[in-house]
Amino acid sequence: MPVKFEVNGKPVSVDVEPRLTLADCLRHHLRLTGTHVGCEHGVCGACTVLVDGDAVRSCLMLAVQAEGAKVVTVEGLSNDDDLTPLQKSFRKHHALQCGFCTPGFITTAHALLTEEPDCDADRVREVLSGNICRCTGYIAIVEAVLDARSAYKKTTP
Amino acid sequence: MKMPPFEYACPTSLSEAVKLLASHDGEAKALAGGQSLLPMMAFRVAQPTLLVDLRKLSGLGEIKISADGVRLGALVRWRDIEDDDRLDAAHPLLKAAIAHVAHYQIRNRGTVGGSIAHADPAAEMPGIAVACDAEIAVMGKAGARIIKAADFFLGALTTALQPDEIITEVRLPAWPASRRSGFQEFARRRGDFAMAGAALFYDLDKSGKASNAHVGVIGVGDRPRRLKPVEAVLNGSAIDEATIAKAAAAASAAVEPQEDIHASAAYRRSLTGTMVERALKSAAG
Ligand SMILES: Cc1cc2nc3c(=O)[nH]c(=O)nc-3n(C[C@H](O)[C@H](O)[C@H](O)COP(=O)(O)OP(=O)(O)OC[C@H]3O[C@@H](n4cnc5c(N)ncnc54)[C@H](O)[C@@H]3O)c2cc1C
Numbered sequence: 001m002p003v004k005f006e007v008n009g010k011p012v013s014v015d016v017e018p019r020l021t022l023a024d025c026l027r028h029h030l031r032l033t034g035t036h037v038g039c040e041h042g043v044c045g046a047c048t049v050l051v052d053g054d055a056v057r058s059c060l061m062l063a064v065q066a067e068g069a070k071v072v073t074v075e076g077l078s079n080d081d082d083l084t085p086l087q088k089s090f091r092k093h094h095a096l097q098c099g100f101c102t103p104g105f106i107t108t109a110h111a112l113l114t115e116e117p118d119c120d121a122d123r124v125r126e127v128l129s130g131n132i133c134r135c136t137g138y139i140a141i142v143e144a145v146l147d148a149r150s151a152y153k154k155t156t157p
Numbered sequence: 158m159k160m161p162p163f164e165y166a167c168p169t170s171l172s173e174a175v176k177l178l179a180s181h182d183g184e185a186k187a188l189a190g191g192q193s194l195l196p197m198m199a200f201r202v203a204q205p206t207l208l209v210d211l212r213k214l215s216g217l218g219e220i221k222i223s224a225d226g227v228r229l230g231a232l233v234r235w236r237d238i239e240d241d242d243r244l245d246a247a248h249p250l251l252k253a254a255i256a257h258v259a260h261y262q263i264r265n266r267g268t269v270g271g272s273i274a275h276a277d278p279a280a281e282m283p284g285i286a287v288a289c290d291a292e293i294a295v296m297g298k299a300g301a302r303i304i305k306a307a308d309f310f311l312g313a314l315t316t317a318l319q320p321d322e323i324i325t326e327v328r329l330p331a332w333p334a335s336r337r338s339g340f341q342e343f344a345r346r347r348g349d350f351a352m353a354g355a356a357l358f359y360d361l362d363k364s365g366k367a368s369n370a371h372v373g374v375i376g377v378g379d380r381p382r383r384l385k386p387v388e389a390v391l392n393g394s395a396i397d398e399a400t401i402a403k404a405a406a407a408a409s410a411a412v413e414p415q416e417d418i419h420a421s422a423a424y425r426r427s428l429t430g431t432m433v434e435r436a437l438k439s440a441a442g
C-alpha cells in the first residue's frame with residue numbers, strides 16, 4: 001500500500017505491506033536506524049518516536065496508520081553541529097552505557113519536557129517507567145532529564 | 158516477532174466499518190490504538206485476515222458530560238481522560254483508575270473501546286465499567302444495541318460482542334458530588350497490569366452510614382466482578398476501622414483468584430483484601 005507522511009520535517013512516500021510496523025518502516029525503508037527495536041511487543045520503549053507530537057511506540061503502530069502524520073525520530077532531535085541540551089545532559093550525567101535504549105529515552109524525555117518543562121522527579125520517573133534500560137540503573141537518566149528542564153523552559157512562550 | 162500478513166482497510170463511516178467487519182467470516186478485527194491487538198498478533202495469539210482501522214470514524218473520540226453521567230466515545234484515549242479536568246468532579250473514580258493504565262507512550266494511543274473489547278481480566282477500564290454498572294453501546298449488522306457491563310465480560314479476553322459489532326460508547330451513570338470512592342491496585346511496576354485491584358464507591362446517608370455500595374475487583378479471576386458480600390458488609394454501616402476490616406476479610410473470602418507466574422492464588426486472595434482495605438481508607442479519608 002502506498003503511504004505518505006512526514007519524517008523529521010521532510011515528506012516521504014513509501015509502498016509497504018500493511019503488516020509493516022512504523023518502526024521497521026523507519027529503519028528498513030527510510031534507513032533511519034536511530035529508532036531501535038528491542039521487544040517488538042510494546043514493553044521496552046526503545047522504539048519510541050513522536051507522532052503528531054505524542055510519544056508513541058513505533059512497534060505498536062503500523063506504517064499505514066501513519067498516513068498524513070508528522071513523525072519525528074531521534075535523528076530529528078539532534079543537530080549536526082553540536083549536541084542538543086538534552087543530549088549534553090545525558091552525556092554529563094552518564095545516562096547511557098551501551099546506548100541501545102537511549103533513542104527511546106531521548107524521544108520520550110523530549111515529549112515530556114516539551115509539554116511539562118516544570119515536571120518533578122516523580123513525574124519523570126513515572127513517565128520513564130515505560131522504558132527499559134539494562135545498563136545504567138536509571139538514576140543517571142532521571143538526573144539527566146531533570147537537569148535538561150531549564151533548556152525547555154526557555155523555549156516555551 | 159514480525160506480524161503475519163493481513164489486509165488493511167480504513168473506512169470513513171461506521172456503517173462501512175461494520176460491513177467490512179462482517180465480510181471476512183469472523184476473521185476481521187477492528188483496530189483502535191493497536192496497543193493490545195498488535196502485540197497479540199506479534200505473538201500469533203490473534204491472526205485476523207483483515208484489520209479495520211477505526212481512526213477515521215468521526216464522533217467516537219469525545220468525552221460527554223451531562224446530568225445523566227459520563228459518556229466516553231470508543232476512541233477516547235487514556236491520555237484524553239488524564240487531561241480532562243472536568244472528570245475530577247464528574248467521575249473521580251474513573252480518573253483515579255485510568256492513572257494506572259499502562260505507560261506514557263501507550264496512553265497516547267490506547268483507547269476505552271479497545272480495552273473494553275480486549276477484556277483483559279486485570280484491565281482498569283473493564284473494572285470501572287463493571288463496578289459502576291456502565292452500559293456499553295455497540296453497532297453491528299443487526300443495528301445498535303446496549304449491553305450492560307455485568308453481561309458483557311464473559312471470561313478472559315472473551316465478551317458478548319459479535320464479530321461484526323463495534324463499540325461506540327461507554328456510558329457511566331451520573332456521579333453525585335458527595336459520593337465517596339477509592340481505587341487501589343498493586344503492580345510490580347507502575348503501568349504494568351495489576352496483580353489485584355479494587356474500585357469501589359458508596360453514598361452516605363444522613364446518619365453517616367454507607368448505602369449503595371459498589372465494590373469491583375480486577376486481576377483476580379477471569380473477569381472483573383462486583384463482590385456482593387463485601388457490599389453487604391458496607392451497606393448500613395459507618396465506614397470505620399471495624400467495618401473496613403470486616404470488608405477486607407469478606408473480599409479475600411469472596412474471590413477465587415488464579416495462580417500464574419506473577420503470583421500464587423493465596424497471595425492474590427490476600428492482596429485483594431488489602432486493596433479493598435486501602436481503597437476504603439482512601440474513600441473515607
Ligand atoms: C506494555 C503494555 C502495558 C499495558 N498495561 C496496561 C494496563 O496496566 N492496564 C490496561 O488496562 N491496559 C494495559 N495495556 C493495554 C492498553 O491499555 C491497550 O491500549 C488497551 O487494552 C486496548 O486498547 P487499544 O485501543 O490499543 O485497542 P486495540 O489493540 O486496537 O484492540 C484491542 C481489541 O479490541 C478490539 N477493538 C478495539 N476497538 C474496538 C471497538 N471500538 N469496537 C469493537 N472492538 C474493538 C480489537 O479488534 C482488538 O480485539 C498495556 C499494553 C502494553 C503494550
Ligand code: FES
Nearest residue numbers: 038039040045059
Ligand atoms: S520495540 Fe517497541 S516497545 Fe520494545
Ligand code: FES
Nearest residue numbers: 097099133134135
Ligand atoms: S544504556 Fe544499555 S540499555 Fe540503556
